[in-house]
Amino acid sequence: MPTELEELVEFLHSPQAMIRAIALQNLVGFSSGSQNTIFLQDNLRPIKDLQALVHTPDPSIAKDALTILTNMSEYIKIRKMLAENKSFVNHVIQSIIKPNEPNVDLYCVLLANIAKDDAVTSIFQIKAAQTSTDLKSPLAVDQLVDCFVKGAEKKLNKHATFDYLAFVFADISRLNEGRKYFSTAQTYDNVVPLSKLLVFTEYENPVRRAGVASTIKNTLFELSEHINILDRESVNILPYLLLPLAGPEDIPMEELDELPEELQLLPPDKARESDNEILCVHVESLVLLGSTLYGRDFMRNTGVYPIIRELHLAVEDDNVREICERFVQLIMADEPGKSVSEQRLQITAQEEEETAPLEVIL
Structure with a gap:
């Protein structure tokens, strides 16, 4: 017989948005600690459901899904699963760069965890929309560096400090x-990226x-x-x-x-x-x-x-x-x-x- 938690996780796959949202809200607290194995069931289908929920336009639902994925990325197989999903990595990066995105710092923490897997090399091929005059390069990795440098202390996005991009850079620089x-x-600017970080x-x-x-x-x-x-x-x-x-x-x-x-x-x-x-x-x-x-x-x-x-x-x-x-x-x-x-x-x-x-x- 499935436990109550396992049944709750099943609701992440519900076709009804309200049921998914309620289940998600009640599951966040179980994403850290020994009980987080509930998200590993059914060939990691809950993780796939959470990836889909991250795309929701409701920032509170996206925040809960991001929180669970961030906590679950302590598992190597989940980091690999996320890192190898180029579409998902692209979404994470585009969300970090997006002006006024409320969950930027949480996206940065998740990306820092994903970057521990070698598949993150896809980051160097991703192109990004130029959504701000402060971000002039067409390449996502350049824009991430410029967000980190120019966006400190919420200077680019009132919701974000971009601090945890520092750990993204630390992990991709091991490759x-x-x-x-x-x-x-x-x-695009004839500047060595490392020199921007030294300050x-x-x-x-x-x-x-x-x-x-x-x-x-x-x-x-x-x-x-x-x-x-x-x-x-x-x-x-x-x-x-x-x-x-x-x-x-x-x-x-x-x-x-x-x-x-x-x-x-x-x-x-x-x-x-x-x-x-x-x-x-x-x-x-x-x-x-x-x-x-x-x-x-x-x-x-x-x-x-x-x-x-x-x-x-x-x-x-x-x-x-x-x-x-x-x-x-x-x-x-x-x-x-x-x-x-x-x-x-x-x-x-x-x-x-x-x-x-x-x-x-x-």
Whole structure:
């Protein structure tokens, strides 16, 4: 005999809209915790019903369906099912971009979960309507980046902050297509997408800081782009990695002069990144930059060492200290061989000796 919950789930498939809506409203609370297995019955038909309900013009019904799908996407098979449904992924993205859509932030969370499946590569082929003068590219992925940058603090949509797009970017940047995208200037504005995200390494919102830190780290696995990413006239990534690591400590003048200008006049109450996991990710990014001779020499000549030294002294966390020590061993080692200028054109993953692999943030 079916349980009451199982019967309630069956009503999601009812031909009557009112019955579907009532069932949905009563089922939301069961989408997290051990009872959420009720949505796995009948060869995942409830998940298919929920995908259809997301398309409803009633925002409250769509919100409940989105909430359940978001919670259920903890299951790998459901993430895969959603990610492989290109029509559904397209709907999610178009809804995020849609002006005044009330459920944008929930769509962003769902997309962040979907992006953990490799099938999300379809995102790079999706085209989007240009619904706002702030979104000029015909490609959906470009519009998502611009929504994230221009839409912070509800500046594009009064219902949305777009914060959780940071985790979408973190997940798609673990893929080859994503790393190439974030490290390559786009034709519609001739700007490298990664450079648009860097300002958020010291942003107030921790979701943005964490997602952007992981996106940076994952993109830096594209070793062939390190010269451009380090170039002060291009992406100029180094100050944005060092600023979250810097605290209020006094650095001797002779060392201070070697630092990027952005770090030479910091206030005496400068606050260091408070999240130790984010600190680790930023130092791991520096280690990745040091996986090429050019990157190591660049950082030696830009005074990175004192920032890491002070970080190691100030933060009492074993993981932070371990990665700081690893960076110091890398950057302070003697370098036999060629000069920086001789190495400039030889930075490829195949030709350069790399450091030990780092786990890509998933």
